[in-house]
Amino acid sequence: MEQIERPVVPALDAILGQQFKVLDNGFVRVVDYMGSDDSIVQAARVSYGKGTKKVSEDRGLIRYLLRNWHTTPFEMCELKLHVRVPMDCWRQWIRHRTANVNEYSTRYSEAIDAAQVTAPDGWRSQSSANRQGSAGVLDTAIGEELTAEEERLLKHSRSVYEKRLSAGVAREQARKDLPLSTYTEAYWKVDLHNLFNFLRLRMDAHAQLEIRSYATVIGNEIVSRWCPVAWEAFVDYRLNSVALSRLEIEVIQALAGNNVAGAVRLGIEAGLLDENGSPLKQSRERGELEAKLARLGIACPWAQPAVQSAQ
Template sequence: MEETIEQLSRFHSKALDDILGKPFKVLDDGFVRVVDYMGTDSSIVQAARVSYGKGTKKVSRDRELIRYLLRHQHTSPFEMCSIKLHVRVPMDCWRQWIRHRTASVNEYSTRYSIAINAAQKTAPDAWRGQSDVNHQGSAGLIDPETGREFSQEESELHQLARHIYSKRLDAGVAREQARKDLPLCTYTEAYWKIDLHNLLHFLKLRMENNAQKEIRDYALTIGHEIVSRWAPVTWEAFNDYVMQSIQFSRLEREILACLLQGLPEAALEKAESFGWLVRDAQGILKKRQERYEFEEKMRSMNITLPWEKDSI
């Protein structure tokens, strides 16, 4: 006798339904909003139980199963959920965004349409300095007085670029060519569709403190305003096991093991053998990115490392 086929129904998230189409403002003139979605936490559980069979229902509750899947990086059930977002984002930020090639994208075309008349502006007190440690990142702020000059020049540049662009269009220059000197701060719009597994990977990278602030603002909005409503159990597990967790390399574990055994001198010897404590002619520790990252991890747990005690 054939088994009865289980009646299926579409899973809905009332919390997400309530914000469909609602734009969440990001930066000065950007936004992100949900256009459509498929699946919820229940879809992840449903997909996982197909793999494990009916018996799993008696062993695991939904929350426990989702947490187990994420903790052990069983990713395919999370691919059963997908979401489509409408985003408005500066082009320089969009260049980083589009590097995540695991989504389906359709972007506003300035070959067919006139470029959006909006450009991201920087407040006088928001100009960031170059990081000495992370060469692709920023650290600290430029003094507001200098920033005020930069912001004024920025405004003048935006106006001039837009004037030249409009002048070319009025003269009949093709849109595809007239656009070529628009600044990267010009806003663009796109529909971006991605499954939950790959969205979590995007958020992991772009919500980090060392991510560029502009794209981090978008990632934080997507995470806290959208994913938390869409799949709250997954969001909780993601924060517990990914965003709020710490991963140690073999080298870091060896030093940490020495510290836990109360052997700071052995920890120093380990760091020396790894080449982390090389000094310059003035006796100052040379910059080592790997050491810096380990120090950051230890600071997050209020642990002082032996070479920091003497302000090495």
């Protein structure tokens, strides 16, 4: 019988238990792991059966799997993290339900005496184009006032909480007025396939800054050491790639053929532009198309004089 050895990743072993600081009082650290790049290859090749020839080198196979959305081999790798994260950020994190989680309980233990404080230059303004996002930062003078007010609020809420505990109030009830900026801790165990899904969404520029900070550390500092070949493929085919819809392909094809009027007509038919070929005020799909064109270095067709010829 073939002897099985547990995959070992020296680069990850070197940081096992090491805390990577995130935000002001948060951290991420690796508790344990299972598998490596080799485990992905092993899982993929077992499906070929006995006697099947080796179809590619390991790196090429991993890149093929990720490129073509063959996900199960990546589920053979698992990572267990210990994280300290603000409760409001954790609410977004826990929505990724494809993981095993055990969180610090403020029913059994006193709440962690730490809360995230926003720096004076870190207060963001509400985006006018995205109801759940931010855009730019407020003036530092305003930020200094907001930060000072926040610090007073946090100090008072903690004082109230501790006064309730001293009075004998049950921990499960005493906690109810703690702010969402209070840090919580959790063990989070996830396979590589679902971790990539998490990172794809949370490392995106549209993700909230706080959770994006955690995702960036997990990806750049941990996964890159753990499964470097799979990480490279993920960066190439997920993180830094551009997915195109049928409409977007047709618009680009029209532009490649110098048919600006045709591209505009497609936008009108799809409801991205009004009947005159002018951009509609509310069209998230059009905005995404424009961003993709800009990234590909292609001029937006409805911003050109030739738009008039589409009428």
